[in-house]
Amino acid sequence: GQQVMQIPQYQHVQEGEDFTTYCNSSTTLSNIQWYKQRPGGHPVFLIQLVKSGEVKKQKRLTFQFGEAKKNSSLHITATQTTDVGTYFCAPLLTSGTYKYIFGTGTRLKVLA
Amino acid sequence: KAGVTQTPRYLIKTRGQQVTLSCSPISGHRSVSWYQQTPGQGLQFLFEYFSETQRNKGNFPGRFSGRQFSNSRSEMNVSTLELGDSALYLCASAASPGDTEAFFGQGTRLTVV
Numbered sequence: 001g002q003q004v005m006q007i008p009q010y011q012h013v014q015e016g017e018d019f020t021t022y023c024n025s026s027t028t029l030s031n032i033q034w035y036k037q038r039p040g041g042h043p044v045f046l047i048q049l050v051k052s053g054e055v056k057k058q059k060r061l062t063f064q065f066g067e068a069k070k071n072s073s074l075h076i077t078a079t080q081t082t083d084v085g086t087y088f089c090a091p092l093l094t095s096g097t098y099k100y101i102f103g104t105g106t107r108l109k110v111l112a
Numbered sequence: 113k114a115g116v117t118q119t120p121r122y123l124i125k126t127r128g129q130q131v132t133l134s135c136s137p138i139s140g141h142r143s144v145s146w147y148q149q150t151p152g153q154g155l156q157f158l159f160e161y162f163s164e165t166q167r168n169k170g171n172f173p174g175r176f177s178g179r180q181f182s183n184s185r186s187e188m189n190v191s192t193l194e195l196g197d198s199a200l201y202l203c204a205s206a207a208s209p210g211d212t213e214a215f216f217g218q219g220t221r222l223t224v225v
Contacts, residue, residue, distance in 0.1 A: 033213065042202060043155070045213035088155060090214075100145070100214070102155035 004091055006103035014111050019076045021106035023089030032072045033090040033100065034063060043088060046074075079110045114139065116205045116217035124223045130191040133220045137184050137205030144186040145214065146178060149200040158201075161186055162209050193224045 005024045013019050023032065031050040035043035047056055049065035049072060056063045062075040072091075076083055089103040117136040125131050137144050146158040157170040161180035178188040184205075190197055200221050204214035 035216075042216040042218055043204075045215065048213060101157060102147070104154050 004089065004101050004103045006087075006089060006106050008106055009104065010107045010109070012109045012111060013079050015081060016078050019079050019083070019108055021074050021087050021089075021108075023072045023074075023091070023103050025070050025091050027070070029069050029091040031092045032065060033092070034072075034074055035088045035090060035102075036085050037088065037105075038085040041085075046087075076108075079108070081110050081112055084108060084110050116203060116215050118201075118203050118217035118220050120220060121218060122221045122223075124225060125193050127193055127195060127224055129193050130189065131193060131222060132187055132189045133201055133203075133222075135186045135188075135203030135205070135217060137186070137203075138215055141205040141207050141215075142184050143206040143209045143214075144180055144184065145204045145206070146186070146188050147202045147204065148172075149202055149219070150198075155202070158188065160209065167209060190222075195224050198222060198224045 007022050011019055031048055033048045034046040036046055037043045047063050049063055052069050053067045054065040060077045064073045072089055074087055086105045086107045088105045090100040092100055116138055119134045123131060135144055143162045145160040148156045148158055158172055158176060159166055159178050160168040164180045164182060175191045178186060180186045200219045202219045203217045206212050206214045
């Protein structure tokens with residue numbers, strides 16, 4: 001079945017350092033979304049990538065969709081304490097079932 | 113525009129009981145998905161409803177069921193509760209399935225004792 005792995009599972013960084021989380025799928029994806037969940041909160045939509053090789057930026061966040069549409073990454077430049085939380089990728093399968101399978105998530109801790 | 117509303121926010125139940133959770137999506141949204149979130153298993157997809165029809169179901173036992181009403185509000189029911197059902201149950205609303213962002217509710221924290 002569909003497997004979505006996110007690495008790393010945890011990441012502790014010093015404030016100001018960069019951070020990257022990777023999302024890898026065993027099958028080709030139709031599109032992929034990224035969500036952020038703050039501690040004690042609920043997932044909040046960040047972005048959706050649809051095209052092969054697509055790169056989108058939101059201030060310090062850069063999102064990439066792989067050429068083969070099997071992987072994606074989220075990169076945060078110069079992390080801040082407000083970046084703390086768990087980042088999930090949510091790929092949409094190409095089978096058209098409209099079912100999002102959330103990745104395992106990467107929990108980011110930023111040390112001031 | 114009101115967000116996704118889930119009720120109740122917190123619930124404590126005893127093993128063997130049943131529970132019903134409610135989700136009111138954003139006005140105009142017709143797609144509702146349910147997820148179970150536990151520390152060990154992450155976000156697990158339960159089911160998705162669109163226009164009162166269940167379109168997808170995750171790998172959960174038959175004790176987990178749901179439905180959607182004509183006003184798009186959705187309920188999920190868990191019967192014969194087990195300790196392992198303790199989790200945060202999240203509902204996500206979207207305008208249509210699949211290709212738009214989903215808006216999550218605050219969730220219902222269920223504790224089974």
